[in-house]
Amino acid sequence: MVRSSGTAGFESRPAPVASTRLTNAIAASLAIGALTLCLVVTLTVLSSKIAIAMPLAT
Template sequence: MTRASGTAGFQSQTDTVSSSRLTNAVAASLAVAALSLCLIVTLTVLSTKATMAMGLPV
């Protein structure tokens, strides 16, 4: 069984499927999402520490 030339694996020619503006928009939105996730985690940790420092009301 022989293989046709140019059909093996990733050796075929690739075409550009997305524009650079789309790539930049996706990268920017991922950066904003990562930053907001870090902010949420930081606020959660700080509020948990503050709650534990207050103690239980009697």
């Protein structure tokens, strides 16, 4: 069985889907979102530790 070159599969060069500026903007927004999520989780853990450490007022 002889395979003809370039007709199927991943032989050809990929076509650009988006511009470089758009790709960089998406990457930057995802990085900012990840940092924000880490900050929220850190603040939640710290505030829960502070709340647990406080004695109950009766």
